[in-house]
Amino acid sequence: MPVGQIAFLVDTTRCINCKTCEVACKDVNEGVVGVRIRQVRTFEGGEFPRVFAYAISMSCNHCEDPACVAACPAGAYTKRAGDGIVVHDPERCIGCRYCTWVCPYGAPQYDATAGRIRKCNLCVEELDRGRLPVCVTACPMRVIEVGRLADLETRPGATMLIRGVPSPDLTKPACVYLIRSEATDVR
Amino acid sequence: MTAPAESDDATHVVPVVCNHDCGGRCRLEAHVRGGRVVRITTDESPDLADRPQLRACLRGRAIGSRLNDPNRLLYPMKRVGARGEGRFERVSWDEAIDLVTSRLQRAVKTYGPGSVFIHHGNGDEGAISGVAAARRLMNLMGGHLAYYNSYTSACLNYTAPFITGRRDTSSYQTLPHSKLIVLNGFNPAETIFETNSCHYLARAKDAGAKVIVIDPRLTETAATFADEWLPLKPTTDVALFVAMAHVIVTEGLQDQAFLDTFCIGFDERHMPDGVPEGLSFRSYVLGAADGTPKTPEWAAPITGIDAATIRRVAIDYATHKPAQLLQGCGPQRHAYGEQSVRAGITLACMTGNLGRLGGGWGGGEGGRSLGLPIGGFPTGTNGVKARIPVFLWTDAVVRGTEMTERDGVKDGPLESNIKFIFNIAGNTLVNQHADINRTVAILRDERLVEFIVVSDQLLTPSARFADVLLPADHSLERNDLGSPWTGERYVVFGNKVVEPPGECCHEYWWLSRVAERLGLEPAFTEGKTREDWLRQIVAEARAGDASFPDYDELRSQGLYRKTPEPYVAFEKEIADPAHHPFATPSGRIEIFSKTLYDMQHPEIPGVPSYLAAWEGPEADLVGRYPLQCIGPHAKTRINSTYDENGWMEEAEPRTMWISRQDAAARHIADGDTVNVFNDRGALLARARVTRRMRPGVVSVPQGAWYTPDEHGVCHRGSVNILTSQRPTPLAHGNGQHTMLVDVRKA
Numbered sequence: 003m004p005v006g007q008i009a010f011l012v013d014t015t016r017c018i019n020c021k022t023c024e025v026a027c028k029d030v031n032e033g034v035v036g037v038r039i040r041q042v043r044t045f046e047g048g049e050f051p052r053v054f055a056y057a058i059s060m061s062c063n064h065c066e067d068p069a070c071v072a073a074c075p076a077g078a079y080t081k082r083a084g085d086g087i088v089v090h091d092p093e094r095c096i097g098c099r100y101c102t103w104v105c106p107y108g109a110p111q112y113d114a115t116a117g118r119i120r121k122c123n124l125c126v127e128e129l130d131r132g133r134l135p136v137c138v139t140a141c142p143m144r145v146i147e148v149g150r151l152a153d154l155e156t157r158p159g160a161t162m163l164i165r166g167v168p169s170p171d172l173t174k175p176a177c178v179y180l181i182r183s184e185a186t187d188v189r
Numbered sequence: 190m191t192a193p194a195e196s197d198d199a200t201h202v203v204p205v206v207c208n209h210d211c212g213g214r215c216r217l218e219a220h221v222r223g224g225r226v227v228r229i230t231t232d233e234s235p236d237l238a239d240r241p242q243l244r245a246c247l248r249g250r251a252i253g254s255r256l257n258d259p260n261r262l263l264y265p266m267k268r269v270g271a272r273g274e275g276r277f278e279r280v281s282w283d284e285a286i287d288l289v290t291s292r293l294q295r296a297v298k299t300y301g302p303g304s305v306f307i308h309h310g311n312g313d314e315g316a317i318s319g320v321a322a323a324r325r326l327m328n329l330m331g332g333h334l335a336y337y338n339s340y341t342s343a344c345l346n347y348t349a350p351f352i353t354g355r356r357d358t359s360s361y362q363t364l365p366h367s368k369l370i371v372l373n374g375f376n377p378a379e380t381i382f383e384t385n386s387c388h389y390l391a392r393a394k395d396a397g398a399k400v401i402v403i404d405p406r407l408t409e410t411a412a413t414f415a416d417e418w419l420p421l422k423p424t425t426d427v428a429l430f431v432a433m434a435h436v437i438v439t440e441g442l443q444d445q446a447f448l449d450t451f452c453i454g455f456d457e458r459h460m461p462d463g464v465p466e467g468l469s470f471r472s473y474v475l476g477a478a479d480g481t482p483k484t485p486e487w488a489a490p491i492t493g494i495d496a497a498t499i500r501r502v503a504i505d506y507a508t509h510k511p512a513q514l515l516q517g518c519g520p521q522r523h524a525y526g527e528q529s530v531r532a533g534i535t536l537a538c539m540t541g542n543l544g545r546l547g548g549g550w551g552g553g554e555g556g557r558s559l560g561l562p563i564g565g566f567p568t569g570t571n572g573v574k575a576r577i578p579v580f581l582w583t584d585a586v587v588r589g590t591e592m593t594e595r596d597g598v599k600d601g602p603l604e605s606n607i608k609f610i611f612n613i614a615g616n617t618l619v620n621q622h623a624d625i626n627r628t629v630a631i632l633r634d635e636r637l638v639e640f641i642v643v644s645d646q647l648l649t650p651s652a653r654f655a656d657v658l659l660p661a662d663h664s665l666e667r668n669d670l671g672s673p674w675t676g677e678r679y680v681v682f683g684n685k686v687v688e689p690p691g692e693c694c695h696e697y698w699w700l701s702r703v704a705e706r707l708g709l710e711p712a713f714t715e716g717k718t719r720e721d722w723l724r725q726i727v728a729e730a731r732a733g734d735a736s737f738p739d740y741d742e743l744r745s746q747g748l749y750r751k752t753p754e755p756y757v758a759f760e761k762e763i764a765d766p767a768h769h770p771f772a773t774p775s776g777r778i779e780i781f782s783k784t785l786y787d788m789q790h791p792e793i794p795g796v797p798s799y800l801a802a803w804e805g806p807e808a809d810l811v812g813r814y815p816l817q818c819i820g821p822h823a824k825t826r827i828n829s830t831y832d833e834n835g836w837m838e839e840a841e842p843r844t845m846w847i848s849r850q851d852a853a854a855r856h857i858a859d860g861d862t863v864n865v866f867n868d869r870g871a872l873l874a875r876a877r878v879t880r881r882m883r884p885g886v887v888s889v890p891q892g893a894w895y896t897p898d899e900h901g902v903c904h905r906g907s908v909n910i911l912t913s914q915r916p917t918p919l920a921h922g923n924g925q926h927t928m929l930v931d932v933r934k935a
């Protein structure tokens with residue numbers, strides 16, 4: 003993986019909302035019900051019969067200005083130099099849940115049994131072995147990509163301004179989406 | 190064959206198979222450490238344009254979670270208390286097998302082998318699966334009462350041959366060649382059915398195809414792919430198709446040369462002998478016979494689609510060629526599902542699309558036989574000739590010997606009512622059959638079915654009705670083969686990666702022990718282990734295909750696959766009709782079927798016709814039960830498999846979809862618990878109030894596990910407490926989506 007902020011690109015225009023990414027992520031991350039490290043949310047709009055729906059698959063956005071890092075009193079979060087991956091270390095986590103209050107995207111997930119947060123670490127063990135994150139290789143529609151933010155955000159149509167999703171101004175998420183016109187944020 | 194040992198600390202990545210009741214077979218790899226499956230991954234071979242990876246869906250990815258389910262059945266048990274109560278006591282395998290053997294012997298001796306029914310069951314399939322092994326055993330004992338049809342595609346399989354000689358569908362690889370794709374009740378984004386069905390749909394869109402989806406729900410398929418959504422009232426697709434035919438005829442857009450060359454019964458000039466005038470499809474459409482022209486204005490109030498839209502869609506369909514009309518299995522799982530099949534084929538013929546690359550008609554998401562010629566466990570010859578349509582098995586319990594051809598009995602009469610049931614890897618005994626309240630009342634009466642043996646992994650609603658309950662192994666606990674039902678040419682090898690828990694066993698083992706007690710063991714096993722049979726199946730496949738790997742190679746690779754190619758159904762018949770007639774009495778496509786006409790049955794007309802469904806939008810019952818209810822497949826389940834799984838419930842909870850309008854009229858808010866009911870029963874469900882549902886229609890996805898309270902209300906939302914056992918007129922199939930209900934806040 004080349005140096006520079008790493009990011010996800012999700013092409014929601016062909017996402018079938020199957021939630022395979024979510025379940026595949028769960029399978030490699032201890033599989034606790036209630037801990038949804040990647041989550042697919044569904045949105046709908048319009049008036050019958052002119053109705054639309056779209057799905058947003060999202061985990062942690064490995065923000066350039068990560069609120070979680072700033073909020074964590076235990077130093078469990080680190081933004082890695084070089085690739086910018088925001089790594090959470092459950093060993094250092096004290097379970098205070100401050101990060102869950104400040105992250106606009108609901109990425110940190112509290113595991114009540116373990117009393118710890120779990121979060122997408124961008125499958126760093128896979129990346130470090132030259133492999134792709136599990137959600138990327140799981141998606142039956144091949145809509146999730148991982149790459150350098152600089153490359154992905156220049157993709158035609160790539161945006162983080164999505165109706166129903168918090169503004170990117172807050173934490174500068176390293177994630178972009180291709181969306182259908184109905185999902186365009188009109189704020 | 191042993192799995193990696195528990196003491197082994199290294200992680201082994203081993204090919205396994207997802208062998209549930211789905212048309213696809215995806216590639217899975219189990220990561221095994223310390224005798225446990227710790228991770229599941231999918232196909233990692235190169236992802237090529239003409240050979241896309243076989244990536245598993247969410248259900249396949251969760252197979253480890255099901256394997257490790259803490260509620261797995263671990264020991265043989267026998268019933269104590271009343272049947273269906275769900276009270277069991279542990280017994281030894283010897284005692285269980287003795288009991289099964291003696292009761293089986295008694296049934297065969299008292300009532301004959303025709304009293305034994307091996308139920309529909311595909312929950313965990315495999316080359317040597319339990320159903321096949323039970324058939325083999327029974328055939329050595331003189332036979333068993335066999336069935337035809339399925340719960341999946343009864344009307345399709347039964348009806349298509351009357352029209353085109355056989356049921357056939359082009360492969361998904363042809364989709365990128367289509368200019369227009371009409372999907373009628375076809376929802377591969379949720380059912381998947383063939384591993385890459387949506388991948389090819391996306392490729393078709395990339396290539397510029399326009400997609401029209403006909404469905405009362407804005408399904409995930411519609412939300413993702415549809416350029417236009419036609420939210421039709423369930424049971425009325427034939428009215429829509431007939432009105433489209435009216436537009437095509439009156440605009441003169443039909444492919445007359447195609448109709449004249451390949452079809453009979455479209456117009457009066459091409460009718461079989463001995464049929465009175467005015468009975469052609471064209472006459473029906475124009476209203477010559479009944480005085481009602483089937484115009485878009487006629488269809489609009491029936492279907493709920495406005496006339497201008499019907500007219501525009503008809504013209505689009507007739508002028509964008511090639512166009513494919515694909516129907517899912519849902520439309521044919523209705524009151525007159527046969528007519529839906531016939532009308533769809535007729536439209537494809539009127540537009541000259543049948544047999545052309547990128548054109549054609551597809552029924553039930555498949556129905557092709559393109560798979561590799563891979564054999565199965567030989568079941569022998571059934572000495573009992575009588576067969577029933579599977580949907581009428583409850584009738585065969587109550588009045589089997591009185592059933593006739595009018596009930597769909599073939600080669601009858603039945604020698605006995607059903608007295609003994611093998612229910613192996615199946616949940617149709619209770620959950621997936623219609624009208625659960627009637628079904629369980631029949632099963633509770635021990636004078637009717639005298640003995641039920643169930644083999645399964647979990648205590649399903651059907652398993653609760655066992656007299657002897659046997660704990661089955663899981664596909665990751667045995668070596669096995671899997672191949673997709675219809676489309677692509679590959680076979681998957683599933684390795685045994687862990688030992689079965691407790692005393693779980695494969696059915697071949699206990700059926701062999703039953704055979705032993707009956708003195709039939711040598712004939713049943715031929716001295717072969719399961720592994721020997723698998724080796725034999727692979728050896729036979731190799732005999733016909735030199736590149737087929739040998740057993741050990743297949744085991745380690747996990748997959749043998751040929752590059753998929755576009756297959757066009759009926760291509761030969763259209764390209765060279767002189768040498769390839771359709772396998773119908775006339776050798777042509779029978780839009781008018783004399784065979785069907787001669788039945789002189791008001792619900793089996795000579796040409797495809799709209800018939801108002803018994804519990805459809807035009808039924809009198811609408812006064813009491815104003816909502817149509819359908820039971821679509823949920824993305825989180827394979828029929829009822831995985832309903833028990835917490836991961837699936839979290840990914841997408843069980844809900845009943847209801848329109849905002851219908852919810853508001855009943856003061857129902859999103860997330861409320863509601864009671865859905867009709868004269869047959871009632872269930873509780875969580876309401877999902879959505880714009881994505883046609884007003885007047887609700888959906889309760891099929892497959893939830895029947896869980897009644899003391900009043901018989903199902904708390905988990907099993908839709909079959911509401912469905913009817915009334916069979917369709919021609920196929921005697923399951924019209925399970927046809928029902929009327931009402932909903933109130935619980």
Ligand code: SF4
Pocket residue numbers: 061062063064065068069070071088104105106107108109110121173175
């Ligand atoms: S998405 Fe949330 S958890 Fe992830 S880096 Fe941004 S602020 Fe932190």
Ligand code: SF4
Pocket residue numbers: 026027028031039040061062121122123124125135136137138
């Ligand atoms: S990168 Fe890994 S941890 Fe993150 S969402 Fe994808 S699968 Fe889950």
Ligand code: SF4
Pocket residue numbers: 016017018019020021022023024042057059140141142143144145146
């Ligand atoms: S796996 Fe892919 S298609 Fe399915 S929900 Fe996730 S992103 Fe969408």
